[in-house]
Structures are given as structure tokens and as C-alpha cells.
Amino acid sequence: MNRKTLVLPAVVGLLAPVLAGCGSGDEGAGGGNAIVVGTTDQLVASQENPAPLDPAIGYEAGVWNVLRQTVQTLTAVPTGGGEPVPEAARSCTFTDTENESYRCTLRPGLTFADQTPVTADDVKHSIQRIIDIDADTGPVGLLANVDAIETKGDDQVIFHLKTPDATFPYKLATPAAGIVPKEHYPAKAPRKGLQVNGSGPYTMKPQVEDGRVVKITFDRNPSYKGGLKVLNDTVEMDLFPDAEAMGKALEEKKIHMMTRAMSPEQAHDMLVNPREGVELTEMPGLAISYLGFDTKDPVVNKAVRQAIAQLIDRGEIAGKVYGTTAEPLYSLIPSSIPGHTNAFFNKYGEPSTAKAAETLREAGIETPVKFTLHYTNDHYGSATAEEFKAIQQQLNGSGLFDVSVEGKEWSAYRAEQKRGDYAAYGMGWFPDFPDPDNYTAPFLDENNFLNSPYRSREAQDVLIPRSRRESDRTAAAATYEKIQDIVATDVPLLPIWQGKQYVAARDGIAGVERSVSSTSELQLWELNRHSA
Known part of the structure; x- marks a missing residue:
């Protein structure tokens, strides 16, 4: 999977007395003290x-779980959450009032596991190679705003950004910015x-x-x-x-x-x-599941997407398919992230066949609207098939749609989705960091994660840059409210549920x-x- 794709396990036919047992877990597991x-x-x-x-290639949750344990980042988000704090660095700060220049000073005596010193040049090498390799499925988008990386001596690194970005310390806290030794990681090629x-x-x-x-x-x-x-x-x-x-x-x-x-x-x-x-x-969990659309495909034009948004019953999907592990979501930004609004509920209210029919009728669209809804059948677990069957039944049950569903292995699915082979498809998202920017920019900004043709110039050119100028992230709430309203109106994406852990x-x-x-x-x- 791509890191930003939510992985849920199989759901059907599991567990009878699977977790029975008692006593200390020290017995049997692993041997020794592991x-x-x-x-x-x-x-x-x-x-x-x-x-x-390779940090330049692996943008998957499982990959990041390995990198988190083995590579350092300049900053880190504290275990209990909050703003990033120094990790490999002893200090990091913006050096200007516009949030365009960010300086970090390394901890003294920092070494790789083989005792080789970690220097500012290693940091520059590690992050520049992510940008230069520019892997199609990699995390380069997190660092796309880096204009130049400057070093001073062995312990200072200065990042010059193309545009102001108060979220940059969060991005440096991700494994995409992990520090690796030049000996093992070529500047222009992945490490196999x-x-x-x-x-x-x-x-x-x-x-x-x-x-x-x-x-x-x-x-x-x-x-x-x-x-x-x-x-x-x-x-x-x-x-x-x-x-x-x-x-x-x-x-x-x-x-x-x-x-x-x-x-x-x-x-x-x-x-x-x-x-x-x-x-x-x-x-608490910050993972979300959503539908994506090829907004250039006339079969799923804006009116069709709005009608789908008016029909989907998120509560039924979350409750019947995922039970206690999910709850309905009415925005790309989860309810536990500051800046969240129930944008889709505010616009469409409760599921309504009558409203959906009126939307299609006013747009002159003949019904039933026929298309295929795609999902991956080996990546999110068997619950995915059940979820998409439920969505199919909701849409077709209205009489306004004739939707078929098709599952495919992830190895082919992701490539076909990015290529634009699907009019409508299902995806999931784990955030890189707990900020509303990471639920909006990856989908709406230039070179977006989905390779979607959708463009909102207001969101891309005005609102996202404006939100990143706010060092106080709560001050960006009004801007994110506008972004969420745009998404609810245009429906390039349709949030379905938010997960628990x-x-x-x-x-x-x-x-x-x-x-x-x-x-x-x-x-x-x-x-x-x-x-x-």
C-alpha cells in the first residue's frame, strides 16, 4: 500500500474463542527477554x-513503523501529541516572521549506529535525495515546498521554503525526513x-x-x-x-x-x-475512509457526485460493517482534529432519495446512472468488500443508480487508480501528522496524492497557502472551514468513516x-x- 492508505484487517469469519488465555505473557513468546x-x-x-x-520510496504505514524505530528525524511529535519538539536536533526554529526559513542545530555527539558521526551534510543528503529521487509512490510531496537546503558547519541546517509553511516542523518529524548515512543510501537512486x-x-x-x-x-x-x-x-x-x-x-x-x-x-x-x-x-484514531472520483469522467460529473453524497448513509456503513471500530465522518478532517466541521452533513443533511433525484433531474441526467465502483480486495481486508456491497445497495436501492462493484489486488489497483482508469474508487488515509493541513493539501494541492484532475483554484492558490501562514494552528480554523465547504460542494472526495484503534x-x-x-x-x- 501507499503509506497514506488505511489498512483494516479481515473482518468476516474471525474469532471464536481466539483470545482466550490467562497468565503472564512472558511465557512462550519470543524467548529470552524480547x-x-x-x-x-x-x-x-x-x-x-x-x-x-528506503525513506524515499516507502510511504506505507508498515514501512513507517519500521523507519520510526531505526532512523532519527530532526523533530518529533511528543507521545501525547502537541507541537513537534527537537529529536536529532537540540533546537529548531523559524528564523523569520513569514515561516519561510527554518534552522536546526544537531545534538552534539550524534552518531549512526555504526559510530559514524551524523553531520548537517548527512541531513541535507537525506532530505535532498527524497526530492531528487521523486518516487511516484514516495513521500516527496511532504518536502515539495523545500526550495534549498543550506548547511553551516557540521551541526547547522537551514531549510529555505518556497512559501510560508507553519506545518514544516511536523513534516520534518515524519520518516520522510529520516536521517540516513550516505554510505548506504545513494543520492540519486533508491537503496534496494x-x-x-x-x-x-x-x-x-x-x-x-x-x-x-x-x-x-x-x-x-x-x-x-x-x-x-x-x-x-x-x-x-x-x-x-x-x-x-x-x-x-x-x-x-x-x-x-x-x-x-x-x-x-x-x-x-x-x-x-x-x-x-x-x-x-x-x-484515538485518525484514520479515515473515503470515495474518490475522476472528476473529468462525465459519468461522475458534479451533479452525480452530489447525488451520491445525498444518498450515502454513513451511520449504516460504520455500524453494520465496522461496529465499534468506526464512526460516521462528514468531512475529510476527522472530528478529533481542530478545524473539523460537519461540512457534508451541513450541506446534505440526512440521506434523501428525493433530494438526490431532484439534483439529477435539475442537471438533466437520465437515471439510473450506471458506473463501476472499484475497491482493492486484498489490501484493507474482507470488510472492504462488505462495505462496498453496502454502498452499492444504498445507491441502487434508490432506483437512481445502477452501480456494479469490482475488487482488484492492490498491486494493480493503485497503479490503475493513479492512471485514471477508475471513475469512482475507494481509498483510506493515515495522516502523516495530526494537523488539518494533512487532510486537505494532499488531496487538493498541486501533485496531489491521488493524481486527481480536480482543481479548486481558491483552495490551492489562496486557502491552503493562507492556512500555512498561521503559526497558531487554531487561527486557521476559518480557512479550513472554507476548504471543507468547497469539498462538500464539489465532492471530488466523499468521506465515509473515521476509525478507532x-x-x-x-x-x-x-x-x-x-x-x-x-x-x-x-x-x-x-x-x-x-x-x-
Whole structure:
């Protein structure tokens, strides 16, 4: 997947007494003192993608979960949220009142895990190569506003931006801006393979079978100097094909903790029937699911998209398909992010066949409107098929549409979506950082994530630049309200639901509630053991 695509696990047919068990999780799992964490993320090196763990290439949630542990960034968002703080840097600040020049000074004595010094030139190399490689599926969009990178001595880096951007410290806190050694990462080409070298809190050793990572051992990096407190010596990450296999491993005490991603059925079952020796933790989630449209395709013109927006029953989809793990969403910006408004509800209200019919009639559109709604059948889990069946039934049940649905493997799906082969399609989004900019600019700005032909000059040329000039992010709320209203009116995207996060861990493991950020990234350094 592309990092910015939300991954949900399989939902159908999972769990009976999957999570039964009791006692301390120390028994069996991993051996030794390693804390063993399960995930359904997939990491594969292939002919099509030979460099999945290169920060210039990997823009997937699973990839970022590896990079978070192994490479440092100049800044970091605190575990509990808030504004970025120095990490590899000892200080960072804008040096002008326009938020166009940002200076960082490195911590003294900073080295990579092999004891090679980390210098300002390494920082410049690491970030410039992201821009120069300009990978189609990579995170270059986060750094597109960088005009030039200047170094002063061995410890100072100055970023000159093309336009003001108060969110730039957040972007430097993402793995896209991870610092890597020149020896292993060429300036103009990706680093192939499944190894990562950096100066982060851990070193990593992958276990690979047929080009696919099945386990990663993260050992504490004794050379690490940064703002994070590492509370364990070793964490093993086991990669499972699905949530059912991960749940079975927890039951059999082969892992201590299951993270990304428990299925909605598993979470519901544990909420209703708590398991002795296993604790379920619910955490805020900022992931969203949405429909995208090729706005140049006449089949899904503006009136058709508005009619769809008037028909979709988000509450039914969230409740019946995802249960407690999702809630209806009426804006691209989740309800827990400052600046959120219920823009779609404000414009369309409750689902209404009559209003949708009137919209189509006034536009002179013959009904039923026929098109195919595409989704990926192997990337978000089996719940995706159920979700799109529900959407199909809602649209066709109105008598105004004749929609078919088609699933395809992600390897082909993403390329075809970006190429413009689909009139309508489903996608998901994990934010890079918890700011409304990251729910708007990636979809509406130049070189947008979806390669969408949609353009709102007001949003792109006026509102997004205006929002980025506000150092006080709450002061940008009125600007984001206008952006959300534009999206609700033009419907280039149609938000469906906002997710929640659940993590299950066996007794004896502490720090679970801090080990996953609101943006769904693992923070393994927070895990530690305590007495059961």
C-alpha cells in the first residue's frame, strides 16, 4: 500500500474463542527477554518495488513503523501529541516572521549506529535525495515546498521554503525526513533490499522468506542520542498474513501484543467478553475512509457526485460493517482534529432519495446512472468488500443508480487508480501528522496524492497557502472551514468513516497505551515489562 492508505484487517469469519488465555505473557513468546509484537503489515521486496524500506520510496504505514524505530528525524511529535519538539536536533526554529526559513542545530555527539558521526551534510543528503529521487509512490510531496537546503558547519541546517509553511516542523518529524548515512543510501537512486541503517533508538535485523519479511528484531541502539527514552532492550515484530493468525498467536502465547490491525470482530468480542490475562486498550484514531472520483469522467460529473453524497448513509456503513471500530465522518478532517466541521452533513443533511433525484433531474441526467465502483480486495481486508456491497445497495436501492462493484489486488489497483482508469474508487488515509493541513493539501494541492484532475483554484492558490501562514494552528480554523465547504460542494472526495484503534496485550506488558500514536505509528520504545 501507499503509506497514506488505511489498512483494516479481515473482518468476516474471525474469532471464536481466539483470545482466550490467562497468565503472564512472558511465557512462550519470543524467548529470552524480547517483547514480541504482532502486526498484519506486509513488507515485500519485489521486482516492481525492490526498495520498500528506503525513506524515499516507502510511504506505507508498515514501512513507517519500521523507519520510526531505526532512523532519527530532526523533530518529533511528543507521545501525547502537541507541537513537534527537537529529536536529532537540540533546537529548531523559524528564523523569520513569514515561516519561510527554518534552522536546526544537531545534538552534539550524534552518531549512526555504526559510530559514524551524523553531520548537517548527512541531513541535507537525506532530505535532498527524497526530492531528487521523486518516487511516484514516495513521500516527496511532504518536502515539495523545500526550495534549498543550506548547511553551516557540521551541526547547522537551514531549510529555505518556497512559501510560508507553519506545518514544516511536523513534516520534518515524519520518516520522510529520516536521517540516513550516505554510505548506504545513494543520492540519486533508491537503496534496494530490506535493511535499514540510521541513528534511531533501535537497530533492526529482518528475517526474510521469499522476499517477504516475516520477523524483525529491534535491538536497542547503544549509540542513540535523542529525546526518546527507550524502556526495553529488544522488541521482536512478527508479521502475520491476517488478524486471525495474529489472534491465534496471542492465544498460544507466541506474541505479547497484537497491534495493527485487530479486526472489528476481535475488538467487539473482547469488549463484550473480556479475556483473563489479556487487556484490550482503545486509543484515538485518525484514520479515515473515503470515495474518490475522476472528476473529468462525465459519468461522475458534479451533479452525480452530489447525488451520491445525498444518498450515502454513513451511520449504516460504520455500524453494520465496522461496529465499534468506526464512526460516521462528514468531512475529510476527522472530528478529533481542530478545524473539523460537519461540512457534508451541513450541506446534505440526512440521506434523501428525493433530494438526490431532484439534483439529477435539475442537471438533466437520465437515471439510473450506471458506473463501476472499484475497491482493492486484498489490501484493507474482507470488510472492504462488505462495505462496498453496502454502498452499492444504498445507491441502487434508490432506483437512481445502477452501480456494479469490482475488487482488484492492490498491486494493480493503485497503479490503475493513479492512471485514471477508475471513475469512482475507494481509498483510506493515515495522516502523516495530526494537523488539518494533512487532510486537505494532499488531496487538493498541486501533485496531489491521488493524481486527481480536480482543481479548486481558491483552495490551492489562496486557502491552503493562507492556512500555512498561521503559526497558531487554531487561527486557521476559518480557512479550513472554507476548504471543507468547497469539498462538500464539489465532492471530488466523499468521506465515509473515521476509525478507532484497538490493541490487545497480555499481562506483564506496560506502556501499551503509549506504544501507538494517534496517527497509528508504533512507538516500540514505550513498551516495558512489569509484574503481572
